[in-house]
Amino acid sequence: MFGHQIRLCRLAGFDVTLDLSWIFIALLVTWTLATGYFPQVYPGLASPAYWSMGIVGAAGLFLSIILHELSHSLVARRFDIPIKGITLFIFGGVAHMEKEPPTARSELLMAIAGPIASLLLAVFFYMAASIAHAAGLGETVTGVAWYLALINLMVAVFNMVPAFPLDGGRVYRAWLWGRSGDLHEATRRASSAGQTFGLILIALGVVSLFTGNLIGGLWWGLIGLFLYSASRGSYAQLQAHVLLGSEPVSRFMTPNPVTVPAGISLRELVEEYVYGSFHEAFPVVEGERLVGLAGVAELRKTDRAEWEKLRVFDIMQPLSKKIAISPDENAETALRLMAESGNSRLLVVKDGVLLGIVALRDIMRLMELKQSLG
Numbered sequence: 001m002f003g004h005q006i007r008l009c010r011l012a013g014f015d016v017t018l019d020l021s022w023i024f025i026a027l028l029v030t031w032t033l034a035t036g037y038f039p040q041v042y043p044g045l046a047s048p049a050y051w052s053m054g055i056v057g058a059a060g061l062f063l064s065i066i067l068h069e070l071s072h073s074l075v076a077r078r079f080d081i082p083i084k085g086i087t088l089f090i091f092g093g094v095a096h097m098e099k100e101p102p103t104a105r106s107e108l109l110m111a112i113a114g115p116i117a118s119l120l121l122a123v124f125f126y127m128a129a130s131i132a133h134a135a136g137l138g139e140t141v142t143g144v145a146w147y148l149a150l151i152n153l154m155v156a157v158f159n160m161v162p163a164f165p166l167d168g169g170r171v172y173r174a175w176l177w178g179r180s181g182d183l184h185e186a187t188r189r190a191s192s193a194g195q196t197f198g199l200i201l202i203a204l205g206v207v208s209l210f211t212g213n214l215i216g217g218l219w220w221g222l223i224g225l226f227l228y229s230a231s232r233g234s235y236a237q238l239q240a241h242v243l244l245g246s247e248p249v250s251r252f253m254t255p256n257p258v259t260v261p262a263g264i265s266l267r268e269l270v271e272e273y274v275y276g277s278f279h280e281a282f283p284v285v286e287g288e289r290l291v292g293l294a295g296v297a298e299l300r301k302t303d304r305a306e307w308e309k310l311r312v313f314d315i316m317q318p319l320s321k322k323i324a325i326s327p328d329e330n331a332e333t334a335l336r337l338m339a340e341s342g343n344s345r346l347l348v349v350k351d352g353v354l355l356g357i358v359a360l361r362d363i364m365r366l367m368e369l370k371q372s373l374g
Contacts, residue, residue, distance in 0.1 A: 005087060014073050014095075015085035016066060022088045030058040037147070042139045049140050060148045064121050065093040068155065071117035072110055079106040100238065104178035111170035118156035125149035163197035163227060164190035165234045184238060191235035198228030239367075249334050250327035252366055253348045253356035259283045262291055266299060266307040266315065274299075281345040283354050284316045290354045292316035293323045293347055317343075324349045327356070331363050338363075 005017040034054030039045070066086060072095045073083045084096035101107040129145035160168035169190050176186035201224025208217030260273050260282040273282055274296060281295030294316035302315055317323050322341040325334055327348050334346055344360040 008088075011066070011070060011086075012074065013077075014070065014083060017085055017087045019087055019089035022062075026058055026062065029061060030054045033057045033147070038143055042143050045139065053140055053144050057144050057147050060125075060144065061151055062088060062093075064118065064148065064152050064155070067121065068114045068117050068159075069093045069095045071113040075106075075110045075113040076101075079103075079110070081106070081110070100183065104174045107170055107177065108174035111167045111174060114167050115156040115159050118152045118159070122149045122152035122156065125152060161197060162190075162193055163231070164194040165230050166194070166227070169194050169231075187235055187238045191231045194231030194234075195228050198224045198226075198231060200224070201227065239371075247331040247366060248327065249325055249329050249331060249346075249348055249358055250355070252331070252362050253327065253358040254362070255356040257283055257354070257357040259285045259290075259354070260294065260312055262286045262313040262316065263311055266302065266310045266312065269294070269312055270299065270307065281357070281359075283347055283357065284312055285354075286313075290319055290347070290349065290352065292318045293343075293345070295345075297344075319347070319349075323347055325358070326350055331366060334358055335360075335363050 005019050008016045008018050010016070030051075031054070034051045038050050038053045038057075065088065069086045073086060076083050076095070076097060079102060081097055081099060081101055086093060086095050101110060125145050126149040129142050129149055132142045132145055159166050160171070162168045162172040164170060164173055164187070172193065173186045173190035176189055177183050180186060201220050203224075205217045205219070205221030205224060208220055210217075258273065258277050258279060260269060262284050263286075264272075269282075273279070279295070281293055281297070283290055284292040284294050291313070294312050298315040298317070302310060322337070323343055323345075324347045325337060327350055337346060338344060338360055346358050347354060348356040348358055
């Protein structure tokens with residue numbers, strides 16, 4: 001979902017990061033507030049005043065989003081659900097939850113924490129606006145406070161739509177889960193509701209485009225497309241958990257893989273190993289010691305004219321937690337590690353000893369077989 005990220009700060013023990021896509025929405029919100037919303041609601045002010053209101057309003061909005069996601073994270077931590085951090089991106093913010101809630105009750109409490117936080121922020125900014133107005137602080141101050149009260153109320157209401165993975169969709173899933181005791185079926189139904197709502201937003205965007213509302217139409221369409229994709233992705237993630245959570249890596253790894261010496265040239269790597277075995281990645285060794293991973297992916301990043309001079313250790317990925325996994329870990333963990341690191345293969349290592357190698361296609365094949373067998 002995300003591209004390059006910038007770490008902003010650490011808040012209550014959680015890393016807050018900024019996806020580069022956020023810059024687009026930050027500029028768009030600031031421009032919309034400065035040239036559209038505030039001039040329309042508070043006419044007669046100077047242009048610098050509108051731009052200052054737009055900048056402060058956008059900053060207040062994104063601070064509110066961070067606090068909304070932080071409330072989810074704090075409740076998740078109460079139930080020992082690992083949260084990797086909070087990321088601001090083009091469609092708002094997200095708290096990265098590493099596993100599903102253990103119970104329907106924990107799901108419900110975690111889901112409603114965000115909208116409750118947004119409602120409390122709406123009340124806070126409403127009171128701040130009222131106090132500022134009574135104190136005669138002017139429209140530049142009261143206008144921003146009124147806007148932040150309104151936008152937090154809208155965030156709370158929109159997020160309570162019963163469309164997974166919105167907060168309301170998680171509440172709906174928790175209700176279904178509590179009634180049936182079946183998390184998989186509850187997720188399927190909540191995900192279907194999310195996909196339906198996403199399609200409705202896409203249709204609304206198309207109608208808006210045909211009625212001349214270009215910006216609104218594109219925005220509704222993008223939100224609908226994101227929600228539709230997120231709903232499908234969330235269900236697929238749960239399916240992976242169900243199908244792979246009990247499968248240790250040792251069960252489907254390729255044991256005793258072909259290894260390559262760190263000191264050979266890239267030309268030798270290609271001619272003797274890649275073409276000789278038709279494998280795409282190889283554990284790299286120095287003597288008996290495992291030192292890294294190298295293969296076709298690394299070769300693509302090099303100039304063919306350098307293949308005679310460069311050695312495997314010049315291009316290999318050094319041995320680290322990004323490319324190595326224990327044989328006792330499950331296939332779901334391997335899949336997540338592959339997604340995070342961008343590697344389609346992992347070394348299976350125990351106590352520094354190479355036991356095998358596992359490929360993404362092995363995991364996908366395992367999922368296909370388990371699905372076909374019900």
